[in-house]
Amino acid sequence: MDCIFCKIINKEIPSEFIYEDDKVVVFKDLNPQAPVHLLIVPKEHIESNEYINESNSDIVGHVFAVANKVAKESGLENGYRIVNNCKEDGGQSVNHIHFHLIGGRQMLWPPG
Ligand code: 5GP
Numbered sequence: 713m714d715c716i717f718c719k720i721i722n723k724e725i726p727s728e729f730i731y732e733d734d735k736v737v738v739f740k741d742l743n744p745q746a747p748v749h750l751l752i753v754p755k756e757h758i759e760s761n762e763y764i765n766e767s768n769s770d771i772v773g774h775v776f777a778v779a780n781k782v783a784k785e786s787g788l789e790n791g792y793r794i795v796n797n798c799k800e801d802g803g804q805s806v807n808h809i810h811f812h813l814i815g816g817r818q819m820l821w822p823p824g
């Protein structure tokens with residue numbers, strides 16, 4: 713499958729994982745938007761939040777628990793933002809579900 717995140721997960725593309733377990737990997741975004749910008753990516757290839765339902769939604773809770781742990785380890789005691797871009801209007805550019813963990817500066821609201 714021609715999916716860049718599957719290739720990263722399968723180590724076909726070498727990348728440094730900040731965190732890995734049996735369900736998710738965490739690595740730095742290539743184009744960081746803040747001093748800390750990590751991607752938390754489920755290992756299962758799910759295209760977007762459109763495909764999250766009652767049978768597979770446990771992964772989302774796990775992602776948030778991992779975000780809490782990784783945020784603490786990344787010095788984000790003052791807070792952070794978790795973002796999921798879903799499909800075209802959401803600004804999704806990689807069609808493998810992922811969650812941005814962004815911090816290290818004051819976030820703006822509303823987002824652009
Ligand atoms: P999206 O726009 O789909 O919400 O987020 C995709 C993110 O993946 C973007 O922030 C982009 O910078 C990042 N990205 C795209 N390709 C790569 C890659 O090959 N390696 C890493 N580390 N990040 C990537």
Ligand code: ZN
Binds near residue numbers: 756807
């Ligand atoms: Zn994938």
